Amino acid sequence: DAKTTQPPSMDCAEGRAANLPCNHSTISGNEYVYWYRQIHSQGPQYIIHGLKNNETNEMASLIITEDRKSSTLILPHATLRDTAVYYCISSGNTPLVFGKGTRLSVIA
C-alpha cells in the first residue's frame, strides 16, 4: 500500500501556480519523496525528487517540511498540458509504490 496521502482532485487556473500537497508522516530516514505525473493514456513521467532539502528543476519545485512529514509540489505557471494525475511517493530501497494520486485539472 502507498505510504502517502494526497487529495483526490484539484483545480488550477491556467497561468497560476499549482500547489499539490502530500502527507508522508511515516517516512523513514533514508526514504526520498518522489513526484511523477501521468497524462491520460501515457506512461508516468518523472518530475522531481528530494530527501530533505527543497529542490527545483525546469519542471517544478519541491518543498519538504523540516520534519519531512509532508511536502508540496509547485508548478509555477500551470498550463493546460499540465492536466494529469500527480503521484507523490516515499521510497527507499524498494520499487516505487504508487497510490491514487491527485487529479489536477488546469482550467482555461
Place this chain on the structure above:
Amino acid sequence: NAGVMQNPRHLVRRRGQEARLRCSPMKGHSHVYWYRQLPEEGLKFMVYLQKENIIDESGMPKERFSAEFPKEGPSILRIQQVVRGDSAAYFCASSPNRQTAGNTIYFGEGSWLTVV
C-alpha cells in the same frame, strides 16, 4: 537518447492465447521494472529484474505470468492463457543501477493489452 521503448503499443488477444510484451531499457540501464494498470486504477508493481536475474517478483500473479531479462535483448513479460481480467496497460521502467534510495526510474509509454 532514446527512452524506454515498449512494444507492441497495443495488443489484442483472444481468451486462452499468449501475450508477450517487450521492453528495451534506456541506454546504459541494466535494471527493469514492470507495472500493471487496470482500467481506472493505479499502477501496481509486478516485478523487478536485472539482466539474467529476477530481484523482486512480489507483485507477480502466481500463475500464468512470467518475466525475463536476458543477457542480450529486451525484457519480456509473458502472460499465458490470457483472460479478460488481464486487459490492462503494462508499463515498463528502467534504471541504471540497483534500486536504492535516491535512484530515479524512467517509464515507457506502455503496452495496452485487450483480451476479447
